[in-house]
Amino acid sequence: MSDTPHTVGIFGGSGFYKLLDDVEEVAIATPYGPPSARIRIGEIESTRVAFMPRHGDQHELPPHRINYRANVWAMREAGAKRIIGPCACGSLRPELPPGTFVVADQFVDRTRGREDSFYDGPQTTHVAAAEPYCSDLRSTLIRTANELEIPVADGGTVVVVGGPRFSTRAESRWFGHAGWDVVNMTAYPEGWLARELELCYANVSLVTDYDVGLAGMPGVEPVSTEAAIRVFADNLDRLRALLFRAVPRIGPQPDDICANALSSAIVH
Numbered sequence: 001m002s003d004t005p006h007t008v009g010i011f012g013g014s015g016f017y018k019l020l021d022d023v024e025e026v027a028i029a030t031p032y033g034p035p036s037a038r039i040r041i042g043e044i045e046s047t048r049v050a051f052m053p054r055h056g057d058q059h060e061l062p063p064h065r066i067n068y069r070a071n072v073w074a075m076r077e078a079g080a081k082r083i084i085g086p087c088a089c090g091s092l093r094p095e096l097p098p099g100t101f102v103v104a105d106q107f108v109d110r111t112r113g114r115e116d117s118f119y120d121g122p123q124t125t126h127v128a129a130a131e132p133y134c135s136d137l138r139s140t141l142i143r144t145a146n147e148l149e150i151p152v153a154d155g156g157t158v159v160v161v162g163g164p165r166f167s168t169r170a171e172s173r174w175f176g177h178a179g180w181d182v183v184n185m186t187a188y189p190e191g192w193l194a195r196e197l198e199l200c201y202a203n204v205s206l207v208t209d210y211d212v213g214l215a216g217m218p219g220v221e222p223v224s225t226e227a228a229i230r231v232f233a234d235n236l237d238r239l240r241a242l243l244f245r246a247v248p249r250i251g252p253q254p255d256d257i258c259a260n261a262l263s264s265a266i267v268h
Contacts, residue, residue, distance in 0.1 A: 006252045008044075009080030009199075010243065011071065011190065012053040013087045013206075016236055019051045019243065020044070028077050032069040032115070036061055039078045045248040050078040054186060063163040063185035069115050072193040081253040082137060082200040084246075085191055086239055088232065089158060089184040090166075090211035092176040094219045096153060098231040101145055101238070102182050102205040103138050105131070105155040109188045111162040116189035118196050127196050127265045134258050137202035137250065144246040150238050156181035158205050160188035172213025183211050200258040204242075206235040 010019060020042030027038050040051040054071060055061045075083055089102070096102060109116075119125035138154075145152035159175050161167060163185035167175070175183055182205045194201035209228050214220045253259050 007048040007050050007079035007081070008247050008250050009050045009075040009078070009083035010052075011075075011083065011085045012051060013186065014055065014059070015088075015232060016086065016239065017053045017057060017059070019240065020049060023051070026078060028074040030070040030073040030077070032073060033067055035070040035074040036066060039074060041078065044244055047248050047250070048079070049247060050075060050080045054190070064111075064114070066186065068190050068193055069118060072190060072197060072199070076197050076199060080199070082134070082250055083194050084137065084141070084202050084204065084243065085187065086204040086206060087184045087186050088208050088235070089182040089205040090209055091182055091207045092159075092172065092211050092213065093181055094210075094214060094217060096156075096181060096207055098207050098209050098227070099234060100151045100153060100207045101242070102153040102156040102158070102207065103141050103145075104158045104182070104187070104203040104205055105133055105138065106157040107132055107188055107191065107203070108157060108159040108180055111160055111188055114162070114189055116192060118193065123266060125262070125265050127261050129192070129195070131257060132192060132195060134200035134202050134256070136254060136256060137200050140246055140249050141202055141204060141242065144249065145242055148238070148241055148245060150242060153181070156205070158182050158184050158187045158203060160184055160186070167212060169212050169215070172211045174213075175211075176213050182207060195258060195261050198259050198261045200253055200256070204239070206239060208232050208235060
């Protein structure tokens with residue numbers, strides 16, 4: 001399966017368990033155990049798509065129990081060399097209101113204990129992380145979001161916490177004071193593992209609410225449960241529209257930093 005050309009991989013986040021209607025379900029075994037779910041193979045305008053709900057088919061896997069290595073490995077085995085990883089997030093900035101899509105260009109890892117590398121020895125491997133997301137995929141997603149009039153931020157830092165608990169008010173304020181933009185529980189190590197396998201990956205952080213540290217700040221309205229649910233549903237509808245417009249524009253993997261991540265990473 002790994003020789004199948006030009007497949008775009010998509011990991012479905014919270015509430016996003018289905019993307020394609022006419023699919024073939026493929027079970028892929030990995031050296032790292034079972035992935036979250038079978039991969040659904042289908043097409044969007046003749047572009048082959050591999051889709052997996054990262055939390056499982058019934059959202060049975062909380063963020064800290066997802067087998068990220070198995071998921072990314074399975075995506076590669078399904079032929080995907082270019083992957084989009086949407087995730088729900090909380091905003092750490094008043095200027096990023098609910099309903100905004102943030103196409104991140106940086107991450108900060110605040111998780112603990114997650115298996116976050118394929119390279120456990122005996123060969124020592126250090127992959128550069130300065131630019132962790134694919135610039136070409138990011139450009140395509142941003143351009144498409146603008147065409148669809150989806151509020152989108154070009155760049156931003158997603159700080160990833162371990163979950164399943166949300167941040168305390170002190171933690172949330174700390175994240176904001178550090179200059180980070182959104183907070184989430186699944187963006188790491190998923191995207192980073194893709195880079196270790198020399199795959200292209202782009203994160204799309206879907207803002208569903210203001211994080212707790214912004215409570216009481218000027219211009220920030222408290223988010224009700226009803227409003228959060230409405231924004232969440234709207235985000236999923238916009239995400240589907242974004243993917244269906246963007247995926248046919250995603251070409252084969254170029255000869256970029258993603259495809260050459262291991263060229264200077266191995267220590268001899």
